[in-house]
Amino acid sequence: MLWPIVLGVLVLGVLLAIYTYNSLVTKRVRVRNAWSQIDVQLKRRYDLIPNLVETVKGYASHEKETLERVIQARNQAINANGVAQQAEAENMLTGALGKLFALSESYPNLKANENFAQLQEELTSTENRIAFARQHYNDTTASYNTACQTFPNNLLAGMFGFKLEEFFEIEEPEMRDAPKVTF
Amino acid sequence: MAVETFHDQIAHNKRNSFLLIGVFMLLFIGIGMLIGMVWGGGDMTFGIIVAVIAGIIAFALTLFSFYGGSGALLALSRAREITHKDDPQLFNVIEEMTIAGGLPMPRIFVIDDTAMNAFATGRDPAHAAVAITKGLRAKLNRDELQGVMAHELSHVRHYDIRYAMLMAVMVGVLVILCDVFLRSMWFGGGRRSNRDREKGGGGAQLILLIVALVLAIIAPILARIIQMSLSRQREYLADAGAVELTRNPRGLASALAKLSGDNEVLEVANRATAPLYIVHPIKKFEARAKGMFSTHPPIKDRIERLMALGN
Numbered sequence: 378m379l380w381p382i383v384l385g386v387l388v389l390g391v392l393l394a395i396y397t398y399n400s401l402v403t404k405r406v407r408v409r410n411a412w413s414q415i416d417v418q419l420k421r422r423y424d425l426i427p428n429l430v431e432t433v434k435g436y437a438s439h440e441k442e443t444l445e446r447v448i449q450a451r452n453q454a455i456n457a458n459g460v461a462q463q464a465e466a467e468n469m470l471t472g473a474l475g476k477l478f479a480l481s482e483s484y485p486n487l488k489a490n491e492n493f494a495q496l497q498e499e500l501t502s503t504e505n506r507i508a509f510a511r512q513h514y515n516d517t518t519a520s521y522n523t524a525c526q527t528f529p530n531n532l533l534a535g536m537f538g539f540k541l542e543e544f545f546e547i548e549e550p551e552m553r554d555a556p557k558v559t560f
Numbered sequence: 561m562a563v564e565t566f567h568d569q570i571a572h573n574k575r576n577s578f579l580l581i582g583v584f585m586l587l588f589i590g591i592g593m594l595i596g597m598v599w600g601g602g603d604m605t606f607g608i609i610v611a612v613i614a615g616i617i618a619f620a621l622t623l624f625s626f627y628g629g630s631g632a633l634l635a636l637s638r639a640r641e642i643t644h645k646d647d648p649q650l651f652n653v654i655e656e657m658t659i660a661g662g663l664p665m666p667r668i669f670v671i672d673d674t675a676m677n678a679f680a681t682g683r684d685p686a687h688a689a690v691a692i693t694k695g696l697r698a699k700l701n702r703d704e705l706q707g708v709m710a711h712e713l714s715h716v717r718h719y720d721i722r723y724a725m726l727m728a729v730m731v732g733v734l735v736i737l738c739d740v741f742l743r744s745m746w747f748g749g750g751r752r753s754n755r756d757r758e759k760g761g762g763g764a765q766l767i768l769l770i771v772a773l774v775l776a777i778i779a780p781i782l783a784r785i786i787q788m789s790l791s792r793q794r795e796y797l798a799d800a801g802a803v804e805l806t807r808n809p810r811g812l813a814s815a816l817a818k819l820s821g822d823n824e825v826l827e828v829a830n831r832a833t834a835p836l837y838i839v840h841p842i843k844k845f846e847a848r849a850k851g852m853f854s855t856h857p858p859i860k861d862r863i864e865r866l867m868a869l870g871n
Contacts, residue, residue, distance in 0.1 A: 407662070414659060495648065501702075502652035509660035512807065517662065 397533050404521040408542050411514040415545075418506040419454070419467070425503060426451045426474075429496045433477065436487035443480055447473040474500065511545045518542045566718055569797055573719035577726050581622050584730045588618035591734075595741060598771050625729040630681040630689055630721075633728060633836070637679075637828045639669035639691040646670075650697065653706045654690065657713045660805040666690045666716060670697065675824040679836040680712040681725050688716045693826065700815055707802055707812025711838060714801030720794050724836050732832040738778055792857040799862055803869050813866040820859040 430444050450473040454466035478497070481487050488494075522541050525534040533539075592614020593607045600606030624632075644651045651668065658665050666682070669691035676696040682688035690712050700708065715721050803809045819839045829841035840856045 411662065418659070498649055498652065502649075502656060505652075505656045506659050509656050509805075513660050513662050 393529075394533060397530050398537065401521075401524060401530065401534060401537075401539050404517070404524050405539065405542075407517045408514070408521050411510070411517045415507065415510040415514060418503060418510045422470075422500070422503045422507065423451055423455055425496065425499055429477070429493075429500065432490065432493050432496060433481065433487065436484050436490065436493075437480065440480055443473070443476050447477055449473075471504075515544050518544055566797070566801060569718045569720075569794075573723045577719075577723045580723065580726050580730065581626075584726075584734070585615065585618045585622065587734065588621070589615045591737070591741075592617075594771060621730070621733055625726050625733075626683055629725040629729040630683065630687070633681050633725060633833060634669055634689060634691060636830075637671055637691060637833065639671050639689075641667055641669050647697070649702065650692070650705065650709075653702065654709050654713070657706065657710050657805050660710075661713055661717055663713060663717060664688075666713070668692075670694060671826075671828060673826055673828060675826040675841065676819050676822040677826050677829070677837045677839060677841050678708055678712055679833075679838065680715045680721050681836060682716065682721050683725065684719065684722060685716050688721060690716075695822070695824070696819070699818055703808065703811035704815035704818065705811075706806055707808070707810075707815045708838060710802035710805040711798050711812060713805065714798040715794070717801060718794070718797060720798065728832045728836060734778075735832070795857050795862065796865060799866055800869065803866065809866040809869045813863045816859050816863050816866070 426447060430447060433440070433444060447470070450466065450470040454463070454470050457463040457466040481493070524530055525539050525541055589611050593611035596610025596614075597603065597607035599610070642650075647668075647670075654668060655665060657663075664686050666680070666685075666688040667690070669689055671677075671691055671693045673693045674695040675693055676699060678690070678692040678696055680688060680690045690709065692708070696708070697705070715724075799812060802812050806812070816839075822839075826837070826841035829837065834840060834842055835856075839859065
């Protein structure tokens with residue numbers, strides 16, 4: 378009489394474990410995917426910059442210093458190793474781009490250029506995308522971490538080595554705000 | 561029943577969509593049987609035959625509603641699909657929101673109308689579409705546009721679009737069918753009444769009259785049901801969901817303020833499609849502001865709730 382009950386409980390337990398394991402895997406995949414999304418958006422910014430520099434050159438070729446700083450910051454960001462260095466390089470790039478757009482104020486012809494207006498919109502959007510991709514990464518990480526730590530998932534998470542993921546945090550306050558490019 | 565999180569909302573919408581399909585098919589078979597019995601002069605077997613045919617038609621219509629519903633609604637609203645080239649900023653804003661929500665990119669449509677409105681439709685996030693009127697597109701700045709698109713994508717994310725789409729298409733079909741049947745009776749009625757007179761029975765004619773009355777009442781009631789079942793709760797949840805995506809309640813709040821000042825009627829909207837829109841497309845703006853219509857909560861109230869989120 379006892380055996381069927383024990384067997385039933387065991388089967389239920391196994392089913393629950395399978396379900397929990399699969400949902401943890403799904404959430405972890407989402408976190409990884411969200412992380413790679415950030416890189417996609419960063420790359421989009423790198424790709425836009427040469428185009429932007431070329432356009433500006435046509436109207437303000439003697440602002441060489443600012444243009445070179447943008448190119449340099451871009452190359453540094455592409456070649457950066459490690460999270461801290463990467464963050465620093467991205468920060469520099471944002472600053473250099475801000476200067477470039479501030480400079481465009483004094484070139485009415487440049488501002489009137491359709492191509493430039495288009496690049497401005499694309500760059501604004503890219504800055505937003507990077508910020509939203511980071512936000513989405515943090516959202517999925519929060520969801521995954523909560524799932525790992527709540528009972529009874531935490532038992533399974535420990536057993537199968539589901540480690541907590543780190544949040545994307547930015548130390549400098551000026552980087553936390555979406556970079557303000559004033560036109 | 562309170563809906564707590566957006567996961568609950570998704571489950572809620574999927575369940576309701578399923579129930580809706582069931583009710584629709586039963587109603588369709590029921591009406592088919594009724595019509596069959598009337599046409600057959602109270603003959604039960606003829607009623608059943610028509611009911612079976614009605615069941616097959618209902619099944620086909622369900623498939624059509626599910627897979628072709630969004631296309632039909634977009635065509636009905638005279639929405640035109642656009643590409644990135646046509647409006648880069650609109651595409652960028654929507655893509656930013658899909659990144660924030662981890663959603664696939666929807667198809668984007670424009671409605672050539674100066675009235676200000678927008679809606680989303682589709683059966684799931686992978687088959688979604690967002691439409692915006694030219695009037696609204698022209699009057700919003702980037703932040704406001706982002707708020708509105710975040711609201712629409714929240715409807716997509718919550719599966720509100722599936723339920724609203726099925727509701728709009730199925731109710732639309734039922735209303736049209738009731739109408740067609742009523743008209744068909746005015747023509748068929750005369751012939752049958754002659755035959756009845758020969759048989760000496762006025763009973764069938766009486767049934768005919770009753771059915772006609774019932775159907776005449778059903779059509780407007782059905783339109784009312786759509787309004788009631790698409791609760792205000794959805795709109796509040798989509799507003800909150802929009803802030804979850806943008807983290808900026810001011811964008812949507814200021815867009816809603818602009819929308820509340822618009823008193824133009826959107827010509828392409830009708831009673832069946834009205835609940836899909838971000839603000840009620842038919843009622844005048846005084847009514848919108850006071851919120852007398854159950855599908856959409858008062859805009860003033862929505863703005864207040866949004867601003868409370870910002871604190």
